[in-house]
Amino acid sequence: MNGNPIIKLGNTGVYIVTDLGKMAVFMLKAFRGVFRHPFRMKELIRQVHFIGVGSLAVIFFTAASTGMVLGLQGYYSLNKFGAEGMLGSAVSLTLIMELGPVLTALMVAGRAGSAMCAELGIMRISEQIDALDCMAIDPFRYFITPKFLAALISVPLLTAVFDVVGIAGGYVAGVGLMGVSPGAYIQGMQSSVTNHDIQLGIIKSFVFALLVVWICTGRGYFVREIRGAGFGAESVSRVTTQAVVLSSISVLIFDYLLTAVLL
Amino acid sequence: MPSAIDFRNVVKTFAKKNGELQSVLNGVSFSIPAGKTTVIAGGSGQGKSVTLKLVLGLMQADAGQVFVHDQDITRARGREMERLRTQFGVLFQGSALFDSLTVFENVALPLRERTEKSEAEIKTLVEGALAQFELSGHEEKYPAQLSGGMQKRVGLARAMQLKPSIMLFDEPTTGLDPVMTREIYHLFARTQAEFGFTSVIVSHDIPKIFNLADQVIILNNGEMDVFGSPEEIQWSEKPHIQEFVKMTMGDIYQSHLVEK
Numbered sequence: 001m002n003g004n005p006i007i008k009l010g011n012t013g014v015y016i017v018t019d020l021g022k023m024a025v026f027m028l029k030a031f032r033g034v035f036r037h038p039f040r041m042k043e044l045i046r047q048v049h050f051i052g053v054g055s056l057a058v059i060f061f062t063a064a065s066t067g068m069v070l071g072l073q074g075y076y077s078l079n080k081f082g083a084e085g086m087l088g089s090a091v092s093l094t095l096i097m098e099l100g101p102v103l104t105a106l107m108v109a110g111r112a113g114s115a116m117c118a119e120l121g122i123m124r125i126s127e128q129i130d131a132l133d134c135m136a137i138d139p140f141r142y143f144i145t146p147k148f149l150a151a152l153i154s155v156p157l158l159t160a161v162f163d164v165v166g167i168a169g170g171y172v173a174g175v176g177l178m179g180v181s182p183g184a185y186i187q188g189m190q191s192s193v194t195n196h197d198i199q200l201g202i203i204k205s206f207v208f209a210l211l212v213v214w215i216c217t218g219r220g221y222f223v224r225e226i227r228g229a230g231f232g233a234e235s236v237s238r239v240t241t242q243a244v245v246l247s248s249i250s251v252l253i254f255d256y257l258l259t260a261v262l263l
Numbered sequence: 264m265p266s267a268i269d270f271r272n273v274v275k276t277f278a279k280k281n282g283e284l285q286s287v288l289n290g291v292s293f294s295i296p297a298g299k300t301t302v303i304a305g306g307s308g309q310g311k312s313v314t315l316k317l318v319l320g321l322m323q324a325d326a327g328q329v330f331v332h333d334q335d336i337t338r339a340r341g342r343e344m345e346r347l348r349t350q351f352g353v354l355f356q357g358s359a360l361f362d363s364l365t366v367f368e369n370v371a372l373p374l375r376e377r378t379e380k381s382e383a384e385i386k387t388l389v390e391g392a393l394a395q396f397e398l399s400g401h402e403e404k405y406p407a408q409l410s411g412g413m414q415k416r417v418g419l420a421r422a423m424q425l426k427p428s429i430m431l432f433d434e435p436t437t438g439l440d441p442v443m444t445r446e447i448y449h450l451f452a453r454t455q456a457e458f459g460f461t462s463v464i465v466s467h468d469i470p471k472i473f474n475l476a477d478q479v480i481i482l483n484n485g486e487m488d489v490f491g492s493p494e495e496i497q498w499s500e501k502p503h504i505q506e507f508v509k510m511t512m513g514d515i516y517q518s519h520l521v522e523k
Binding site: 123126127128130131133134135136137138142 | 319321344345346348349351353355356357359360361362372373376377425
């Protein structure tokens with residue numbers, strides 16, 4: 001009877017709905033942890049350091065190379081229309097509204113998200129989370145809430161760093177290498193970037209931060225309950241891969257949705 | 264005798280990979296007397312760990328109730344659950360020490376998180392506990408730097424910090440050599456005599472573990488058999504118990520002949 005495709009489909013449907021429900025409750029509990037006493041400030045600072053400061057180098061390099069490629073590519077395209085004066089506005093708008101938030105979130109998912117997922121997964125399979133529960137210490141307040149808050153603080157700041165470094169990279173490539181006028185680059189940027197564009201970028205970075213930390217910590221926390229994950233060390237490695245892929249895809253999907261709604 | 268834990272008609276089933284349901288506990292009822300040691304034995308996959316998780320409220324029963332000091336833990340939520348859990352001390356199979364914390368921080372954790380004690384008081388208490396479990400001088404080490412036996416002792420020291428009335432031990436001697444196993448058993452006997460807690464031990468280590476037992480529960484195919492002493496198990500006429508005795512204890516076993 002288990003070969004019946006309708007039953008399989010039904011089981012999969014039930015699994016997905018249950019999983020989404022558990023993840024929703026997981027997020028609510030993570031936010032409830034903010035109001036539980038005592039709040040662990042030190043852990044929050046440690047996590048901001050891990051997600052934020054720890055990701056600075058990778059963000060810096062990604063932003064610089066992205067900005068420089070945009071500078072070259074933009075110059076090549078705009079030059080065809082004799083509009084290379086628009087390079088500053090093209091580079092800065094692309095970075096602030098799209099590439100800054102998206103690439104920052106993808107980098108954080110790969111670097112910090114994977115680490116958070118693996119950490120929670122290992123804590124789960126070695127019964128450390130059960131041990132916290134048994135000592136009546138709320139695991140959310142203890143170490144999941146600080147991760148949520150740290151991501152919501154760090155990712156928007158990293159996005160800002162990404163934007164600035166990327167725009168500087170575009171300047172180096174466009175002005176330094178291709179000979180665009182520095183005044184035109186800066187002027188183009190100042191005249192075309194509006195508050196609304198920056199707000200869109202900030203909203204995106206908050207939403208992406210939430211998606212990444214939610215999916216990565218949630219997958220690790222529920223490592224034992226994920227279908228097809230297997231057991232032991234293998235389950236943690238599979239679930240970590242799944243978490244990074246799932247959070248990256250959600251970032252891209254939400255990027256489109258947010259752009260469509262807010263632009 | 265007052266009971267610390269009561270199982271009433273508890274049912275727990277799991278879905279197997281092929282979708283069939285396997286019943287791990289099939290409407291079992293039993294009591295665990297307060298202040299005594301109960302050993303839960305049975306083959307792999309017979310629901311020993313499930314029983315512990317039900318007691319701790321880490322897992323929900325499909326039907327029936329589990330009472331802890333006359334309060335139903337199957338219905339407890341939130342703060343009520345937290346309050347019930349503060350009565351437990353648990354020594355996990357793999358010790359479940361926090362690997363990013365030192366030995367000192369591990370033992371101090373329940374005191375720091377669950378009490379209002381000052382750092383100075385906590386330091387005195389933790390150092391005392393570490394000395395009691397012969398762990399002095401290892402305060403700054405991380406769990407990964409300790410042997411299996413030392414990890415168990417740290418786990419035990421941590422579990423005892425909030426003065427639990429019920430101690431649960433999940434396979435406490437798995438992975439330990441015979442000398443260390445005996446040391447752990449002595450430690451159990453000593454700490455229980457000192458603190459008088461109710462002790463529930465889930466173990467494979469038959470027959471040695473029976474030395475500690477005031478009551479033995481044997482789990483088999485979702486059913487439970489309760490015995491007052493190791494000898495009583497041998498007198499049982501049930502075929503599956505006889506089989507169990509033959510496999511684990513040999514043909515003749517008398518607890519008073521085993522070295523204490």
